[in-house]
Amino acid sequence: MGQGMSKSNNVYKDAYNRCLRLLDETRSLPSEPELGALLGVSRTTVRSILARMEETGLIAWNKRAKTVLRDPHPDDFFPEEETDTLAEIIERSFMRRLLAGGAEAGMQINELELAREIGVGTTSVREFLIRFSRFGLIEKRRNSHWVLKGFTRAFALELTEIREMFELRSAAAFTALPQDSPVWGDLDRLEGEHRVLAREIATRFNEFSELDERLHRLIHRASRNRFIVDFYDVIAMIFHYHYQWNKAQERERNEVAIGEHLAYIEALKSRDLGKVDAACRRHLKSARQTLLTSIPESRPPQKS
Amino acid sequence: MGQGMSKSNNVYKDAYNRCLRLLDETRSLPSEPELGALLGVSRTTVRSILARMEETGLIAWNKRAKTVLRDPHPDDFFPEEETDTLAEIIERSFMRRLLAGGAEAGMQINELELAREIGVGTTSVREFLIRFSRFGLIEKRRNSHWVLKGFTRAFALELTEIREMFELRSAAAFTALPQDSPVWGDLDRLEGEHRVLAREIATRFNEFSELDERLHRLIHRASRNRFIVDFYDVIAMIFHYHYQWNKAQERERNEVAIGEHLAYIEALKSRDLGKVDAACRRHLKSARQTLLTSIPESRPPQKS
DNA sequence: CTAATGTCTTTTATCGTGAAAAAACAGTTT
DNA sequence: AAACTGTTTTTTCACGATAAAAGACATTAG
Known part of the structure; x- marks a missing residue:
């Protein structure tokens, strides 16, 4: 049809x-x-x-x-x-292939094949790949094909390195915001939602990821730097698929994370830079750990 | 035709x-x-x-x-x-419009109009805009048009903030590279080229920008982080047009910059973190200043 | 005379198509 | 038989065309 x-x-x-x-x-x-x-x-x-x-x-x-x-x-x-954007359809399809294994790093990506497989035009796939390239998972060879760089351990480490750099700076900027800034109200509201979720964690643990994104985006926005704010798109995208992919101990992990968030929020409200730094580091460290454990260990480099 | x-x-x-x-x-x-x-x-x-x-x-x-x-x-x-890529043609054309004034922030960008003006198809313009969006100068409104964010003072400050963060970290990583890494040879070669250029600065001052990019890229690569390495594309692009745009005191500026580079290289070779940090900061500060002076002062927000 | 509705125009999103360029395959030459 | 040339197939790149969606203009209702 x-x-x-x-x-x-x-x-x-x-x-x-x-x-x-x-x-x-x-x-x-x-x-x-x-x-x-x-x-x-x-x-x-x-x-x-x-x-x-x-x-x-x-x-x-x-x-x-x-x-x-x-x-x-x-x-x-x-x-x-039928209500999804073409871009969403292509992204989902692409990520499924990428995460479902068989997608070795270095593998070449074929626009035409992808387009046929998903049942869309090549233009849409091309545009998707261009947009997607900023996530650092694929790379274009000059006037030739795209190459898959793979969802590897190295990728996760590079991503979290930047994330930590950006978030520590944003969190510091956050504490410097004037008392009458609307962010303090937003923070209070988020704190409330965290407390409610903590109480009902047994049944609603899967609602955490949305709360997580909202809190981190609020903090990043305090940097007032478009590159930092935009970079959260990369993090959000990766964590979105990571959450779907790795369901092991989801409830426990989220419960811990909520606790870390509450401590983090508390630190921000105290406006004590030292406390903020410590709380931020603690949470980001465990977030990184969670991400890393969901990625299959890569073989150590072979000596030949 | x-x-x-x-x-x-x-x-x-x-x-x-x-x-x-x-x-x-x-x-x-x-x-x-x-x-x-x-x-x-x-x-x-x-x-x-x-x-x-x-x-x-x-x-x-x-x-x-x-x-x-x-x-x-x-x-x-x-x-x-006739040897230019379509992407290059579109970029040049777009940047000319952007820098030649009359491009107010908030202005909306029309794909069809741009395509007609440059004499290319709409698809190419669309793909260009998607690729270009990572530079932070334009932004897409959900299922609607693109909006120009403008080459403003704020933009320059946000850009240089990230640049400084990334380069300080890369420079630190650079000093930690093993003695037998090929980068030390590359650095020596760059140092030589800097000395030659310093001697012949009177006639060859416009060759500095290429040297500048090569040195900074070498340093950034030491981070071994794809997001840091890729971000240099944003910097390079901006400085490329900035160099073409602002020719005032080009010779003097470049002469100063070469001096800073040589001090920076010296510091890297000493592997003394304190010296590296200081030399890096000094150079980046003057690079930021140079960029800022080429941007017309924006009016302070009006009280109505 | 403001704010809605009704109508018309412009712009964006997507496709199929065809030429340029790459890549794969088959046949030669040394 | 290794490396080259000749030939064919695939893939990327760019376009124009068309439907969806946005936006502008004209008209009418309260």
Whole structure:
């Protein structure tokens, strides 16, 4: 099916699904521009959504009046997999191959083959590879193919080295922020969420990764340096797949991490540079350890 | 002209030009694979080159025998501008616009317009923007346009902050390299070239930038960290355009920088961490100053 | 007269296509 | 038989075209 397909309408489908969830809460929808702002899409997309909602009898739509007629049914939703960006699909597919073994370092990456395998055009794959190259896992040979550098121990060490450098500096900058900065409020809120999660860790341990990212991003932002802030994308991406990949002792690991986070937050609030430094180092060290244990040990260099 | 053009043959033209320069030195050319390795292109391209050289009477070509018949004439060469990569063309064009003023921060970037203006396809522009985004000068709005962040004072400060962090660490790693590492030889050679240039600074001052890049890259490589090494691309790119842009007191600036480099090299050779740190800091501080003075002062934020 | 809706235009995202260049394969020469 | 040349196949690079989505403009409602 669909061989001449030019562009998927995932933006529309995703926004439609999110709009459906809104329906439960109100008896009538707001204006088109307002809805657009709420869903993060243009009015054009909003109108497509409204048109379909009218068609399927979810709402009655006449100019400004958008009255909800019935609650959404499970199969009013578009299937999850149709709401993903092409970039997400390609990334997932690529990472699956990379982590599922058989992906030796030095192996060459074939754009055409990847594109065919995933069922997308070569342009999209090319653009993905260019974007992905900043993560340091692949490299381009001048006017030739891409080469896989591999998700190795060396990679993890290089990544964490930078991470530690950046985060120590950001954490120090954090303590220097004025008392009336909104970050202190954000920090308090995060602390609260950590405490709640710590209490319910038995059932909700998998919600930690999201909290982890939010805390570290808040701290990195204090550096006010775009290169430091952007670098967190690399870390986030790696940890995202790492969490999915390594489920061993997830609960215990997250429980420990929450404890470290709380100590870290405490240190930040004390504004004592020495304490901050110590708490930050302690947490990053254990994060590095966790990452390293999930990577298969590489053979020591052979003497021939 | 050329509206259905699919791919320029700049690889061929550039390699052809470089091959012409080889002709002066020998009476006959080596084998096809050897020539390919020498020029950094595939044998397919080598054969195209040889075919044309035969056509234009530069060589007689019969299987293994490739005898040079005459010296190349200036108009045997392809014009310089036809040997550039599309990526180079787009980058130059883009940077010219950016530096030539009128490029306010926050301005939106239009792919189609850029493509038309430069006379290339939209795909190439898109791929360029994706690649270029890692330099921190532009940013993408989710499923919408690109936004220019501007070549501002803030940018220069953020860039140099990272640079200083990375280079101090690399320089420290450098001193820890074993005595038999080839870097010490490289360093000696660079020192020699610096001394020669220092002597002939009056006429050759514009050759400094290349030397500068080679020294700093050598040092950064000692970090053995791909993120640090790759980050030098950002620095190199910025300084490349900065050198073209700001010609004021170029000779004096470069003379000072050579002095700093020599002191820096001396410190590295002494393997004294304290000296290295001091020399590195001194040089980076003046490099930052040079960069900052070339950026027009931004107005302080208005109170309204 | 402001803020919405209705309509039209522009821009982005993605594909298939074809030429340039690389790479693989097959046949020769020394 | 090792290394080269001749030939064929693959892969990368760049384009124009087209649907999705954004954005601009014109019109109308409150």
